[in-house]
Amino acid sequence: MDKPGQGFRFGLIGWPLLFSLSPLIHKEFFRSTGLSGEYVAYPVLPDIIRETLSELLRSGITGLNVTYPHKGAAARMCNALEGHARDLRVINTIKAIDGHITGYNTDIYGFSCFIDRCSLPEPFFVAGCGSVALAADYVLHERGLQYEVYCRNPLKWSGFASAGKLNELSDSVRSADAGTVVNATTIGWGDDDIFPLDKPLPANMIFADLNYSSSWHWRNDLLYLGVKVFTGEEMLVHQAAKSFEIWTGIMPRTAEVLEIVREKLEETKKGCDCC
Numbered sequence: 001m002d003k004p005g006q007g008f009r010f011g012l013i014g015w016p017l018l019f020s021l022s023p024l025i026h027k028e029f030f031r032s033t034g035l036s037g038e039y040v041a042y043p044v045l046p047d048i049i050r051e052t053l054s055e056l057l058r059s060g061i062t063g064l065n066v067t068y069p070h071k072g073a074a075a076r077m078c079n080a081l082e083g084h085a086r087d088l089r090v091i092n093t094i095k096a097i098d099g100h101i102t103g104y105n106t107d108i109y110g111f112s113c114f115i116d117r118c119s120l121p122e123p124f125f126v127a128g129c130g131s132v133a134l135a136a137d138y139v140l141h142e143r144g145l146q147y148e149v150y151c152r153n154p155l156k157w158s159g160f161a162s163a164g165k166l167n168e169l170s171d172s173v174r175s176a177d178a179g180t181v182v183n184a185t186t187i188g189w190g191d192d193d194i195f196p197l198d199k200p201l202p203a204n205m206i207f208a209d210l211n212y213s214s215s216w217h218w219r220n221d222l223l224y225l226g227v228k229v230f231t232g233e234e235m236l237v238h239q240a241a242k243s244f245e246i247w248t249g250i251m252p253r254t255a256e257v258l259e260i261v262r263e264k265l266e267e268t269k270k271g272c273d274c275c
Contacts, residue, residue, distance in 0.1 A: 008037030009060055010247060013053065013074075014067035017043040021212070021233070021261055022065060025240045028260055029252040049073050057096045063247035064094040065240070068186065071131040078103035088138065090131040093243040104246055107135035110239025111210075115139070118230045120180040120208055122146045125173055127166060127196070128184030129157045132210055136184050137161055148172060151185075170198045178204035188216045200225040210235055214265040233261045 008030075012022045026039035044052045049070050056064065066074045071090040075081060078091065084105045085091045091103035111132075114120070122145045126136050129151030137159035140147040149161045150169040157163035164172070173181060181201070187193045188211040195218050201207060209219055210232040222229050237258050245251040 008035060008062065008248065010037060010063040010065075011040045011042050011056065011061055012065040012067060013042050013044045013049070013056070013070055015043055015045055015069060017041050017067075019213070020067075021236060021264065022240060024264060025237055025257055025261065026244065028257045029241070029244045032256065033248070033250050033252050035248060035250070044070065046070070046073070050077060053077060053094075057094075057099075057101065062096050063243070064096075065243055066092050066094060068130070075103050077101065084108045084135075084138065088131070088134050090134060092131070092239065093246060095246055104243070105135065106239040106242035106246070107132055107235075108138055109242045110235040110237075111135050111139050113238035114208070114210075114230075114232070114235040115180075117234055118208065120206060120230070121178060123148065123176060123179040124182055125150065125169060125176075125179060126161075126182045126184055127151070127169055127187075128182075129153065129163065130184070130186075133184035134159050136182055136210075166196050169196055173197060173205060174202065176202065176205065178202070180206045180208050183207070183209045183211065183219075186211070188219060189213055191215045191217055194218055201227050206230065212236060212265060214268045231265075233258065233265065237261060 010026060012020060020041050023039050023041055030037050046069055071092055075089055075091045078101045081103045085103050088105055091105050093104040093106050095102050124140055124147035126133055126147060126149045137149060141160040147161060149159060149163040150166045151157055151163050152166050154163040154165060187195050188209055206228045207222055208230045212232040237254050241252050241254050
């Protein structure tokens, strides 16, 4: 808990952080729990991550979220890793107490909530080889669900499932009667990004985009073609809630925050010339 007259200081580190909903989410968490505090996004270049992280923690920040491309480097800077973070060796949450840095991975919790709340069916076709793909791999493996992984460089993949090449994804999806394609890559943050999958998708195939940019043309085209699409704000809000609980001891409510986030994304979509 925060000390009398003093609020929590949390934040997010990543690069380039051109657009993040995390400050909005945590502002709502503070409001709904009655706690005082701030949450600030800090763009940090990869070559100065060690110095900047140390400086931020010395300044009095006790909780940080970590996003691309720092999740592995931040894990190596921790004094201890807790829970799933010990297995994955990548983190997205840091808690600092009296100079002791502990790393956590709440992406696993977030992805679990995502597939449950969206009722995503197996088999899963996971695209990606980074930390978010590893979290998806971990959850799907632990649940004993049927899934496959595809990435640009399978030799760099370190998950439970073997990985195929990303250009093989489309043929595998075509051969399935139903299931869920999971975009765990960074494809989609650029409005004109092209995902390596032929359109339209098979009739009973769902596209689950773990990104949440509302202006990605390729994914928005799927909606016009009648494909069922889910986007990553569900995972984002729930992994953020778990981080907030780690830092404060209080698990915030998520339903209202999800609605606020979706309204914000809809405003962003209306404000662009993509549709």
